[in-house]
Amino acid sequence: MARKQGSHADITGPRLREAALRLFARHGFAAVSMRQIAAEVGVQAGALYLYTPDKQALLFELMRGHLEDLLADWQPPGGPPLLQLESFVRHHIRYHLDRPDLVFIAYMELRNLEPANFAVIEGLRRDYETQLESILKRGLATGEFDMADTKLATMALIAMLTGVTTWYREGGRLDRDTVEALYWDMARKAVAAAR
Amino acid sequence: MARKQGSHADITGPRLREAALRLFARHGFAAVSMRQIAAEVGVQAGALYLYTPDKQALLFELMRGHLEDLLADWQPPGGPPLLQLESFVRHHIRYHLDRPDLVFIAYMELRNLEPANFAVIEGLRRDYETQLESILKRGLATGEFDMADTKLATMALIAMLTGVTTWYREGGRLDRDTVEALYWDMARKAVAAAR
DNA sequence: TGGTTATCTGAACGGGTGTTCAATTCAACT
DNA sequence: AGTTGAATTGAACACCCGTTCAGATAACCA
Incomplete structure (x- = not known):
């Protein structure tokens, strides 16, 4: 189910950063998984790596x-x-x-x-x-x-x-x-x- | 190799708390594993549960x-x-x-x-x-x-x-x-x- | 209409997680 | 010397981790 409506790249990127920010602040960096962040963004974990090289970055x-x-x-x-x-x-x-x-x-x-x-x-x-x-x-x-x-x-x-x-x-x-x-x-x- | 010299219970307990304190402070609670703490104490992870019900406690x-x-x-x-x-x-x-x-x-x-x-x-x-x-x-x-x-x-x-x-x-x-x-x-x- | 390509899925990889527990070890007591 | 039991091991359980990637999807371009 990719590319549902227009290009998502300019939407998913910011949403990733927002979700990561909120979750890191709430639960701490080490306690938050890439899968949790992905779920918040509405995407599978693998897709996050189109927008960040890794969790540390x-x-x-x-x-x-x-x-x-x-x-x-x-x-x-x-x-x-x-x-x-x-x-x-x-x-x-x-x-x-x-x-x-x-x-x-x-x-x-x-x-x-x-x-x-x-x-x-x-x-x-x-x-x-x-x-x-x-x-x-x-x-x-x-x-x-x-x-x-x-x-x-x-x-x-x-x-x-x-x-x-x-x-x-x-x-x-x-x-x-x-x-x-x-x-x-x-x-x-x-x-x-x-x- | 248990009970090498005298009772260890009154030694391992405090050592557990000291190790946990130091590691939690250094790396954060979520980033420290029970196995890391056990290694610091000089014991296997299972033995820690003689001294604490769980990591949260x-x-x-x-x-x-x-x-x-x-x-x-x-x-x-x-x-x-x-x-x-x-x-x-x-x-x-x-x-x-x-x-x-x-x-x-x-x-x-x-x-x-x-x-x-x-x-x-x-x-x-x-x-x-x-x-x-x-x-x-x-x-x-x-x-x-x-x-x-x-x-x-x-x-x-x-x-x-x-x-x-x-x-x-x-x-x-x-x-x-x-x-x-x-x-x-x-x-x-x-x-x-x-x- | 057909090909291209950005975007994403879903499974897999190797490894780590907290916790439990039967079996073992050995100081201390009888 | 034999027994007891506190202290510990080491394996196992079920599950989660960050990351990779071949393959599927669908919007766009010719």
């Missing part, structure tokens, strides 16, 4: 795409470090709330990447962290911020912000704008210089 | 033990909320730095718990979060703290603190006491009332 491409989009989607605005930090924090929260599944697997499935793939992903993640640390360093220099160690502060802030995906649920008690504002408030205070 | 007991220990190990001291918060934060950092593998699987393997087990673990985790939130609420009442939402602040602080396990390495640039002090500094500022 499926995971890697999802993570790489996510991190590259994250990096490309934010450019530091001009202005004082405080304004740059606000832009970074608000963007981080918004971006993560929009893509909970991608964020989830990008943090959870690092262990399941082959060494070469892991190195690429880790590099992209470090690039992202460096963006934040640069802001903190600049703010430290101007005296707007105060912290004993910019690297630790970077990790602490990113962990705090990324944690939003573990509890935020659409339609819950707090709306997205409020969540964004409250995280920005805490982040700002955490690194602020005493006035 | 192995994971569940590790997580339950960790969270129960975490809850039992800290009692709020008397005194003002600021002092209680300091005690909580410092204890959290110390406890997590001492048990990186347990912390890791307790956060990463929730998806692999059967529903009944998940409910237990989630309850324990909520109990722990409630301890922190109580402190924040009290400090908000006394005016020592200032935050718009205690629940969000609780989640943000815990995420920030727990994140220490993702980057801290023994013998690294910062020692444990410094790390503890710097996290306490950020946590304190993040919820502090403007002076």
Whole structure:
């Protein structure tokens, strides 16, 4: 029963990535089989290999795409470090709330990447962290911020912000704008210089 | 070749839990087989079932033990909320730095718990979060703290603190006491009332 | 209308999975 | 010295894994 209506290649490809993303996020990479993904797509397992060389590449491409989009989607605005930090924090929260599944697997499935793939992903993640640390360093220099160690502060802030995906649920008690504002408030205070 | 030297039951049991903990943390629950664990213990796979009813129970007991220990190990001291918060934060950092593998699987393997087990673990985790939130609420009442939402602040602080396990390495640039002090500094500022 | 080709099926491959259990081994006790 | 029984082996069970590929299908092109 192939080729039922028009070419399926441009439909099955995206559907494969969507199904893999959802299932990996829900059950974990190792716990999901190619046959489960195929069933979700509505196809036999063999057909998936027209669209991905193997299961590992499926995971890697999802993570790489996510991190590259994250990096490309934010450019530091001009202005004082405080304004740059606000832009970074608000963007981080918004971006993560929009893509909970991608964020989830990008943090959870690092262990399941082959060494070469892991190195690429880790590099992209470090690039992202460096963006934040640069802001903190600049703010430290101007005296707007105060912290004993910019690297630790970077990790602490990113962990705090990324944690939003573990509890935020659409339609819950707090709306997205409020969540964004409250995280920005805490982040700002955490690194602020005493006035 | 059984019973080589003395009774092995009180040796194999703990070794099983240690091996499972290490392997689960390193490769993930779903990616580790009972045969791999058995090899680490130095025994055939069948023998593991003298010490655990099944693989799921192995994971569940590790997580339950960790969270129960975490809850039992800290009692709020008397005194003002600021002092209680300091005690909580410092204890959290110390406890997590001492048990990186347990912390890791307790956060990463929730998806692999059967529903009944998940409910237990989630309850324990909520109990722990409630301890922190109580402190924040009290400090908000006394005016020592200032935050718009205690629940969000609780989640943000815990995420920030727990994140220490993702980057801290023994013998690294910062020692444990410094790390503890710097996290306490950020946590304190993040919820502090403007002076 | 007939041939071409992208798309997919369905079976197969070698191997791994969690779990069970009869049989075996051997320290300890009588 | 003989018996007991805790501890373990090793084989077996039924099933699932990622991946490959010859063959079937059907939309498109000449």
